[in-house]
Amino acid sequence: xxxxxxxxxxxxxxxxxxxxxxxxxxxxxxxxxxxxxxxxxxxxxxxxxxxxxxxxxxxxxxxxxxxxxxxxxxxxxxxxxxxxxxxxxxxxxxxxxxxxxxxxxxxxxxxxxxxxxxxxxxxxxxxxxxxxxxxxxxxxxxxxxxxxxxxxxxxxxxxxxxxxxxxxxxxxxxxxxxxxxxxxxxxxxxxxxxxxxxxxxxxxxxxxxxxxxxxxxxxxxxxxxxxxxxxxxxxxxxxxxxxxxxxxxxxxxxxxxxxxxxxxxxxxxxxxxxxxxxxxxxxxxxxxxxx
Amino acid sequence: xxxxxxxxxxxxxxxxxxxxxxxxxxxxxxxxxxxxxxxxxxxxxxxxxxxxxxxxxxxxxxxxxxxxxxxxxxxxxxxxxxxxxxxxxxxxxxxxxxxxxxxxxxxxxxxxxxxxxxxxxxxxxxxxxxxxxxxxxxxxxxxxxxxxxxxxxxxxxxxxxxxxxxxxxxxxxxxxxxxxxxxxxxxxxxxxxxxxxxxxxxxxxxxxxxxxxxxxxxxxxxxxxxxxxxxxxxxxxxxxxxxxxxxxxxxxxxxxxxxxxxxxxxxxxxxxx
Numbered sequence: 001x002x003x004x005x006x007x008x009x010x011x012x013x014x015x016x017x018x019x020x021x022x023x024x025x026x027x028x029x030x031x032x033x034x035x036x037x038x039x040x041x042x043x044x045x046x047x048x049x050x051x052x053x054x055x056x057x058x059x060x061x062x063x064x065x066x067x068x069x070x071x072x073x074x075x076x077x078x079x080x081x082x083x084x085x086x087x088x089x090x091x092x093x094x095x096x097x098x099x100x101x102x103x104x105x106x107x108x109x110x111x112x113x114x115x116x117x118x119x120x121x122x123x124x125x126x127x128x129x130x131x132x133x134x135x136x137x138x139x140x141x142x143x144x145x146x147x148x149x150x151x152x153x154x155x156x157x158x159x160x161x162x163x164x165x166x167x168x169x170x171x172x173x174x175x176x177x178x179x180x181x182x183x184x185x186x187x188x189x190x191x192x193x194x195x196x197x198x199x200x201x202x203x204x205x206x207x208x209x210x211x212x213x214x215x216x217x218x219x220x221x222x223x224x225x226x227x228x229x230x231x232x233x234x235x236x237x238x239x240x241x242x243x244x245x246x247x248x249x250x251x252x253x254x255x256x257x258x259x260x261x262x263x264x265x266x267x268x269x270x271x272x273x274x275x276x277x278x279x280x281x282x283x284x285x286x287x288x289x290x291x
Numbered sequence: 292x293x294x295x296x297x298x299x300x301x302x303x304x305x306x307x308x309x310x311x312x313x314x315x316x317x318x319x320x321x322x323x324x325x326x327x328x329x330x331x332x333x334x335x336x337x338x339x340x341x342x343x344x345x346x347x348x349x350x351x352x353x354x355x356x357x358x359x360x361x362x363x364x365x366x367x368x369x370x371x372x373x374x375x376x377x378x379x380x381x382x383x384x385x386x387x388x389x390x391x392x393x394x395x396x397x398x399x400x401x402x403x404x405x406x407x408x409x410x411x412x413x414x415x416x417x418x419x420x421x422x423x424x425x426x427x428x429x430x431x432x433x434x435x436x437x438x439x440x441x442x443x444x445x446x447x448x449x450x451x452x453x454x455x456x457x458x459x460x461x462x463x464x465x466x467x468x469x470x471x472x473x474x475x476x477x478x479x480x481x482x483x484x485x486x487x488x489x490x491x492x493x494x495x496x497x498x499x500x501x502x503x504x505x506x507x508x509x510x511x512x513x514x515x516x517x518x519x520x521x522x523x524x525x526x527x528x529x530x531x532x533x534x535x536x537x538x539x540x541x542x543x544x545x546x547x548x549x550x551x552x553x554x555x556x557x558x559x560x561x562x563x564x
Contacts, residue, residue: 032374144395151392154378154385157369158440161341163361164393209381209424211388211398 001234006121010240013123013131014226017183017196020135022219023142024180025201027173031153034198036073036174039087040181041193042094043069048115048185049101058115059130063182070178074171118189118241120230131183138176138183145169150211187226188241195241196222199248206255221251292355293318294448294480295340297506300349302332302339309335311504312349317482317497322474323508324491325484327501328524333484334370336501337450340482341367354447361393366446368437370453370484375425375433382428382436383421386411389443411439414477415469431462438469449473449481455490463490470494488515489536515539 001007028037044066051061069090102112114122123131142149152159152166160166184193200221204214229244236243295317302310309332317323325333338344340351342358351358353365378385390404400408412418415435420428428436434454441449451470455463467483471494474481482499485491488511498515499508502523507514514520515537520528529540 030378032377143397147394147396147398148392150398151388154374154380154388155369155440156374157371158367158389159392160343161338161360161365161367161369162389162393163359205379209379209384209422211380211384 001231006123007230007234009123009125009128010120010230011227013128014120014187014230015223016128016131016135017187018200018222018226019219020138020180021184021197022200022204022222023215024138024177025197025222026204026215026218027142027146027149027153028177029198029201029205030150031173033174033177034194034202035084035087037177037181037197038194039091039094040066040070040073040174040178041185041190042091042098044178044182044185045098045115045190046094046101048190049098049105049112052111053101053105058111059127059182059186062115062185063134063179066178066182067175068178070174070176070181071171074167074174114189115185116189116191117239118185118187118192120187120240121233123186127186131186134179134183138179141172141176145172149173188244192241192245195245195248196226199245199252200225203248203251203255206252225251293352294321294354295482296352297336297339298350298352300339300351301347302335302344303347304335304344308504310339310501310506313504313506314349315499315506315508317480317499317508320474320478320480322471322481322483322494322496324488324495324498325482325501326486326488326498329486331501331523332504333501334452336499336506337367337452337482337484340450341365363444364447366441366444366449368441368449368451368454370456375437378425380425381422382417382425382432382439383408383412385425385436386421386439386443389440407443411442414442414473415439430458431465434458434462434466435469438466438473442473445477447479449479449483451481451483453484453486455485455487460490463487467491467494488539492535492537511537 002011025037028034044062047061047063047065048058049061050065051058054061098115113119148159148164149169151162152164152169156166180197181193184196188195201214201218203221204217208214208217225244225247229240229247232238232243233240293316297313297315300310300313301308313336325336327333335344339346340353340358342351342353342360342362346358353362356362375385387400387404387408388398390400390407409418412421415438417432417435417439420432420436425433425436438451438454441451449470454466454470458466467490470481470483473479483491483494488498492511495511497508497510499506500514500520500523502520503525505523507519507523515530517528517530520530520539524541526541531538531540
């Protein structure tokens with residue numbers, strides 16, 4: 001499978017995007033802003049279709065409009081960024097506008113499908129480089145702001161009192177979320193950004209209560225789901241995005257099942273007292289979704 | 292050095308004078324209960340001391356320096372704990388995010404930082420909570436972790452905003468006793484806001500009672516009296532002692548208040564403190 005150029009390119013692109021989506025998704029889930037990330041992806045659809053209409057590169061339009069929307073959302077404040085109705089309406093408007101742009105450029109029907117659902121096997125080497133640079137920028141910025149961002153995400157009120165620039169961090173963070181969203185959209189499309197960015201991170205947060213291992217696990221899961229998805233697509237000829245979305249969902253639902261209760265019911269007592277075999281986070285009987 | 296000084300401080304929020312020309316001085320190693328009806332400015336007063344609420348007039352001095360955000364000598368427990376209920380982080384990580392949390396860079400703690408987290412957890416007796424996810428702790432346990440967060444950085448002044456809210460009487464007592472122990476052991480000052488006076492009675496040195504933009508600071512005997520509280524509430528107030536407990540009642544008639552004071556325990560309106 002790896003002797004095909006397009007497969008190697010696909011693995012490289014998916015690998016880069018997974019490395020970026022893992023840590024950024026972790027913070028997105030921690031901050032309870034997953035829906036905002038979802039909406040940014042939809043705004044990206046407007047950007048990409050608009051760019052096509054004006055003869056620009058769809059990726060450029062996608063990146064520009066998502067980052068602008070991310071910064072705007074950040075300035076409107078965390079409260080609005082978490083307001084479901086406002087975000088949902090913007091999201092619908094973005095898709096509607098995207099449709100309007102396509103209406104004037106009907107030749108690009110296949111491009112629409114690629115934007116909406118991704119087409120990682122069609123990614124070219126130039127796009128891989130663009131993804132690499134955008135990803136490196138996102139991760140570098142995240143690394144610089146990660147400590148105060150973590151503080152502001154977990155205890156915003158205390159962070160303000162300690163002099164942390166919470167509002168500015170929120171704006172910067174949503175800008176890099178927008179970049180990451182634009183990256184993910186290249187692999188799984190704007191509609192399935194959740195699968196790469198939120199699924200692995202949310203699963204990781206169910207499985208470990210430690211921040212460092214949570215971020216690490218989110219990266220590993222994103223990478224595994226992306227590469228396994230491409231591999232399965234190669235052998236089944238089903239769409240890659242379907243496989244990534246399916247793996248992402250499977251991972252999350254496996255993680256939130258009450259394993260501990262079932263183990264307790266069946267296993268002899270000695271095994272229950274030594275919890276080592278079952279990840280402790282699975283002990284949770286509460287199955288509230290993280291996002 | 293005085294822990295906290297307000298000199299003719301006025302704070303306006305949304306066109307309303309929350310504090311109007313308020314002056315008081317809180318000394319070293321004092322445990323002060325901040326009391327007053329809802330909306331009397333308890334939270335605003337604490338946030339003004341933190342330097343995160345603009346003061347329209349007057350000056351605030353904290354431990355000898357003007358109030359500015361990010362003063363490491365102040366520990367703070369906010370009243371709004373929006374994120375805490377759903378977090379799946381361990382108690383240890385929850386406290387660790389505060390260590391040097393204002394500095395840019397990766398959240399790597401180092402030996403010193405880890406020692407600080409362990410110390411704060413030990414001070415509140417929360418070592419056993421360190422490994423559990425926050426979402427699975429009880430209200431009382433969460434309060435101890437929030438106190439541990441406030442202790443990070445070895446503050447000289449603790450500002451605690453309603454630590455007793457939504458706790459049952461047993462846990463309320465435990466939190467007050469713990470705070471009192473921290474205050475005496477670490478030789479620090481504590482401002483402890485509450486809408487109930489009675490759980491604090493054994494621990495308090497003085498009370499700072501707020502109402503109608505005004506403040507009265509003094510011992511319980513001096514401040515929790517009919518005349519002082521009537522001025523702060525802007526309506527006639529009775530103070531009723533039952534055993535070791537104190538009730539603040541708002542009566543309808545002056546005569547009744549003056550001559551049948553104790554009957555109010557049965558049929559007066561209980562003003563929430």
